[in-house]
Amino acid sequence: MPGITLINSFRVPAGRDEEFFAMWKQVNTYMRSKPGYIGHKLHRSLEPDASYRFVNVAQWESKAHFDAAHDDGFRALVTQPGWATFPPPHPALYEVVHEGKAEAVAA
Amino acid sequence: MPGITLINSFRVPAGRDEEFFAMWKQVNTYMRSKPGYIGHKLHRSLEPDASYRFVNVAQWESKAHFDAAHDDGFRALVTQPGWATFPPPHPALYEVVHEGKAEAVAA
Numbered sequence: 001m002p003g004i005t006l007i008n009s010f011r012v013p014a015g016r017d018e019e020f021f022a023m024w025k026q027v028n029t030y031m032r033s034k035p036g037y038i039g040h041k042l043h044r045s046l047e048p049d050a051s052y053r054f055v056n057v058a059q060w061e062s063k064a065h066f067d068a069a070h071d072d073g074f075r076a077l078v079t080q081p082g083w084a085t086f087p088p089p090h091p092a093l094y095e096v097v098h099e100g101k102a103e104a105v106a107a
Numbered sequence: 108m109p110g111i112t113l114i115n116s117f118r119v120p121a122g123r124d125e126e127f128f129a130m131w132k133q134v135n136t137y138m139r140s141k142p143g144y145i146g147h148k149l150h151r152s153l154e155p156d157a158s159y160r161f162v163n164v165a166q167w168e169s170k171a172h173f174d175a176a177h178d179d180g181f182r183a184l185v186t187q188p189g190w191a192t193f194p195p196p197h198p199a200l201y202e203v204v205h206e207g208k209a210e211a212v213a214a
Contacts, residue, residue, distance in 0.1 A: 004153065005148075007150060007159075007164075009116070021204075021205075024205075025205065028205070032207050032209070038208070038209050039206075039207060039208040039209060040205075040206065041203045041205070041206050042203070042206070043112055043114060043201035043202065043203055043204065044201060044202055044204045045199050045201050046111065046170065046199075046200045047199065047200070050199040051197050051199065052114075054204075057114075063153065090158050092152050092153075092154065092158065093152065093154070094152050094162060095150065095151055095153060096148045096150055097128075097149055097161075098132065098135070098147075098148070098149035099146075099147065099148050099149070100139050100146060100147050101145070101146040102144050102145050102146060
């Protein structure tokens with residue numbers, strides 16, 4: 001079973017990377033303890049003024065696992081006052097429909 | 108060397124998935140033949156009305172490789188009339204700043 005992928009793109013105002021990152025890690029630590037979490041990579045843009053400064057790409061075993069992980073504990077974390085000072089993210093769930101890798105170079 | 112990550116999010120009007128996918132695959136076939144291409148995953152949202160219907164997450168060896176791959180051949184492909192009928196994508200380059208995997212379950 002390939003699982004599903006969460007892609008969550010965050011707008012972060014200039015100069016607030018560290019503040020965002022600290023809050024994000026708090027949520028991440030909570031979520032990765034949940035059943036069905038497989039793995040994640042948090043990306044930061046090379047250019048400071050990219051539309052989305054951070055993008056989290058995370059794998060979960062199923063949408064049911066993902067939904068169940070968004071419980072009261074999750075809501076308590078993301079309703080802390082600090083989050084309200086950032087634009088709301090737009091998380092969405094995806095399936096991989098096309099995949100490729102570079103050919104190995106012949107020896 | 109971890110390389111860099113392209114994240115390119117596409118808005119695709121309802122009912123035009125197949126048209127988009129065919130054009131995207133044409134560009135992808137071209138780009139993956141270029142030096143520095145490592146791999147990609149094209150994601151399609153589980154919900155038809157997600158803000159970004161498709162998201163490509165691709166690894167390249169460096170920004171220099173990525174920039175060099177966007178040559179005349181690439182421009183010829185993406186300036187075909189079909190692409191102009193879709194909202195422009197907003198590609199951006201990223202580095203991975205945080206990563207995790209589920210703990211293996213003890214036997």
